[in-house]
Amino acid sequence: MSSFVLHVATLGCIYALLALGLNFQAGFAGLLNFGFVVFAGIGAYASAILSSHGYPAPIGIAIGVVVAMAIGCAMAGLGRNLAADYWAIATLAVAELIRTVALNEDWLTGGAQGISGVRPLFPARAGAGGDLAFFALALAMTAGAYLLYARLSQGRFGRAIRLMREEPALATSFGYRLVPLKIKATMAGAAVASIGGSLLAHYMSFVGPDYMLASETFAVWTMVMIGGLGNSRGVVLGALLVEAIYSAVPFAKDYFDIGSDIAGAVRVGTIGCALLACLLLRPGGMIPERIRSPR
Amino acid sequence: MSAILRLHDVCKSFGGNHVLTGLNFQVYAGEIVGLLGPNGCGKSTVLNAITGYCAIERGVIEIDGAAVNGLAAHRIAERGVRRTFQLPSMPARMTVMETVMAASVRAHGLMSTLAGWGATRRIERETRERAAHLLDELLLTKVADLPAASISGGQKKLLGIACALMGHPTLLLLDEPMAGVHPNLRAELVTTLKRINGQGVTLVIIEHDMHFIAETCSRCVVLDKGRTVADCLPAELESHESVVEAYLGRKSPLNHQAAGTPA
Numbered sequence: 280m281s282s283f284v285l286h287v288a289t290l291g292c293i294y295a296l297l298a299l300g301l302n303f304q305a306g307f308a309g310l311l312n313f314g315f316v317v318f319a320g321i322g323a324y325a326s327a328i329l330s331s332h333g334y335p336a337p338i339g340i341a342i343g344v345v346v347a348m349a350i351g352c353a354m355a356g357l358g359r360n361l362a363a364d365y366w367a368i369a370t371l372a373v374a375e376l377i378r379t380v381a382l383n384e385d386w387l388t389g390g391a392q393g394i395s396g397v398r399p400l401f402p403a404r405a406g407a408g409g410d411l412a413f414f415a416l417a418l419a420m421t422a423g424a425y426l427l428y429a430r431l432s433q434g435r436f437g438r439a440i441r442l443m444r445e446e447p448a449l450a451t452s453f454g455y456r457l458v459p460l461k462i463k464a465t466m467a468g469a470a471v472a473s474i475g476g477s478l479l480a481h482y483m484s485f486v487g488p489d490y491m492l493a494s495e496t497f498a499v500w501t502m503v504m505i506g507g508l509g510n511s512r513g514v515v516l517g518a519l520l521v522e523a524i525y526s527a528v529p530f531a532k533d534y535f536d537i538g539s540d541i542a543g544a545v546r547v548g549t550i551g552c553a554l555l556a557c558l559l560l561r562p563g564g565m566i567p568e569r570i571r572s573p574r
Numbered sequence: 575m576s577a578i579l580r581l582h583d584v585c586k587s588f589g590g591n592h593v594l595t596g597l598n599f600q601v602y603a604g605e606i607v608g609l610l611g612p613n614g615c616g617k618s619t620v621l622n623a624i625t626g627y628c629a630i631e632r633g634v635i636e637i638d639g640a641a642v643n644g645l646a647a648h649r650i651a652e653r654g655v656r657r658t659f660q661l662p663s664m665p666a667r668m669t670v671m672e673t674v675m676a677a678s679v680r681a682h683g684l685m686s687t688l689a690g691w692g693a694t695r696r697i698e699r700e701t702r703e704r705a706a707h708l709l710d711e712l713l714l715t716k717v718a719d720l721p722a723a724s725i726s727g728g729q730k731k732l733l734g735i736a737c738a739l740m741g742h743p744t745l746l747l748l749d750e751p752m753a754g755v756h757p758n759l760r761a762e763l764v765t766t767l768k769r770i771n772g773q774g775v776t777l778v779i780i781e782h783d784m785h786f787i788a789e790t791c792s793r794c795v796v797l798d799k800g801r802t803v804a805d806c807l808p809a810e811l812e813s814h815e816s817v818v819e820a821y822l823g824r825k826s827p828l829n830h831q832a833a834g835t836p837a
Contacts (some may be wrong), residue, residue: 427688434687435680435698438668442676445665452625452659453741454651454679463684509667572671572719573702 285410287526288519289482292417295518296475298502299424299511300468305500306509306568307432308464309444311367313496314354314374318347318469320491322476324381327394327486336400340477344470350377351469355462371493378491393487400481417478421515424471428511431467433573440464501550505557507564516565524549576639578603578745578776579624584633586619586800593619594630595800601745606767606777608787608808611797612821617780618660620797621747625657626650637745656738660749660780662730664722670733671718674705677740701740708736711766713759727754732763739770746770748779752786764789784811796820 297319304310325343330336354373358366381388388394401412431437442450443460451457480486489495498521506517528546531537537545557564579601586594593616601607609617622628624635626647635643642650665673681687681697709715712732717725722733731751738746748767755763760783767790771777781787787794788808796804796811798820804811811817 430690431684431687434690435682435694435701436684436687438672438676439679439682441668442665442673445668446663448627449659449663449665449737450676451647452651452657453677453737454648455682456646456648467684568667570667570669570721572669573675 282407282410283526285414287522289410289414289417290526291519291522292414292421293475293478293482294499294502294522295421295515296417296424296478297472297499298506298514298518299421299428300470300472300475301499302468302503302506302508302511302514303428303432303471304465304468305503306514307428307437307444308440308461309363310355310358310461310465311363312354312370312465312468313367313493313500314370314372315468315472315499316493316496317374317377317491318351318472319476319479319495320377320381320486320488321347321350322473323480323486323490324388324394324476325473326477326480327397328387330398330481331394331396336398336477336481340474343473343477347469347473347476348466351465352462355465356458358461359458371496374491374493374496378488381491382488388486388488391488393485393489395485397480397484397486399484400478413478413482417482420474420478424474425511425515427471428467432511436463498550501554503564505554505564507566507568509568510564510566513564513566513568520565521550521553524553576603577601577636578638579778580634580636580639581620581624582634582636584620584623584630584635586616586623586628586630593800594623597633597797597801599795599802599805601776601778603744603776604771604774605793606771606779606791608791608794609778609780609797610782610787610794610811610817611803615797615820616800617797618749621657621749621778621780624650624747625655651741654742654744655747656741656743656745657747658731658734658738658749658751660753662727662734664725664730664733666721666723668722669719670714670722670725671705671709673722673733674709674736674740675701677737678704679741704740705736708739712736713762728756728759731755732759735766743775745776745778748777748781750780750782752781752783760786760789787811 301315304312322343325346326339329339329342354370357369361369382391399409401409404412439455440460443455443457447457502517502521503514505521507513525546528542528549532542577600581597581599584594584597611617619628623630626645630643634641637653637655678701681694686694709718712735714729714732714736717729731754735751752760767777779791791808794806794808794811795802796817803816803820804814806814
């Protein structure tokens with residue numbers, strides 16, 4: 280049981296990284312990214328490919344971050360001439376494009392089979408010790424990302440991107456250049472998501488194109504919206520909560536004697552109900568964005 | 575005296591609606607110029623054209639002797655031009671104080687924010703002090719910690735001016751600063767604008783309030799049907815035939831009343 284809790288907590292931390300990254304783009308900068316999971320996918324593939332070629336894990340993580348940021352830069356650049364809603368659709372298209380490439384370029388990505396046998400991060404520590412070490416790493420990464428975004432969002436850069444989110448015309452009249460701001464915010468979100476993806480690849484010791492399904496992006500969106508768009512603490516809580524619901528459903532299945540065939544549907548349905556309840560009862564999320572003056 | 579702003583033969587139409595039809599006027603450094611005209615004469619469009627919010631079809635707009643038409647709005651702002659909006663829309667999820675601080679673009683880079691160098695911290699402190707000072711000057715201190723979208727329309731006008739001043743403009747364009755502002759505040763606003771002008775800021779003010787124009791402006795440019803019909807002292811407005819005609823049409827018995835009674 281304790282190893283199960285550890286498993287859920289580790290996945291919770293990995294998804295918290297993704298949720299924090301998406302929250303920086305969508306919550307603070309107001310960029311509706313519907314292809315967000317592609318950044319995590321890039322990190323996962325970079326780690327898997329490089330580790331299968333014998334490179335140490337930090338190299339894979341670093342390369343993943345660089346590639347994800349480059350794709351983030353290109354993705355945000357698309358927004359130059361697009362309104363926010365059209366940009367959202369464009370990001371969805373970019374993500375599908377990259378997923379299709381991953382599905383078909385067998386020589387690089389292993390195609391539909393993906394890449395299995397990704398080496399563990401802590402090969403020296405087998406079993407429970409390794410799991411605990413991995414959890415500690417994921418937790419440290421989450422804390423690091425939290426502090427990073429806290430600093431960025433409250434500082435002068437954060438004020439600029441929040442003004443861009445709220446009143447772009449006003450921001451322009453002060454002399455802000457919106458495209459570079461969008462690019463930087465997208466890249467900052469992509470970097471953390473890529474680290475989350477790398478961790479996921481090492482943790483599951485597998486990567487497949489399904490990691491980049493649009494439904495994965497919307498799972499992260501659900502976490503952000505339940506937790507509280509624009510509040511880092513909220514989205515971490517949202518990620519842990521959604522992950523806990525995901526993991527609790529198999530137990531409920533046994534308890535309520537639900538057939539395995541509909542267990543998946545019950546899972547998605549439960550998350551859907553949680554999201555709906557949140558939107559109706561607490562539209563700002565469990566911990567809404569804080570509005571306060573700098574001291 | 576050198577012209578800080580010069581419009582030459584500026585034309586702009588929206589579909590078949592010819593809003594600016596060969597507009598010419600100049601503003602000299604240190605002036606307070608009132609831009610007047612009936613509704614729909616193109617005053618706000620002039621302001622949008624100068625600040626890069628709408629592209630003109632013909633003509634030249636020069637700031638400090640250099641053509642700026644075709645430049646992006648942020649580029650024009652970089653030249654020391656700031657504006658306010660006729661219907662100011664303010665952020666719902668930022669406080670008044672934060673909004674004013676956000677109006678300073680200094681050191682807003684991602685890396686400088688992340689590193690938090692001494693210079694960034696100094697700029698942040700200076701920004702906060704100046705923001706507090708401007709909020710005080712524009713009587714907004716008591717709403718400083720409220721969401722900027724929640725304050726009244728008149729207060730938003732004042733907030734817009736405070737934000738514009740954060741950028742240390744040399745040319746400040748105000749779109750109806752008095753609309754929605756309580757009449758009791760008029761005297762204070764006039765004093766504030768004159769003080770700003772005394773600090774070397776050239777002002778162009780769109781306004782319908784004739785008393786305000788008379789008290790504040792050193793010169794008036796009157797627009798009608800997208801072109802200049804008068805360029806005169808505020809005191810001369812009343813007697814200017816084309817001004818009266820622009821506002822009320824020809825030979826109206828209400829001429830005297832409508833042209834106002836500038837001192």
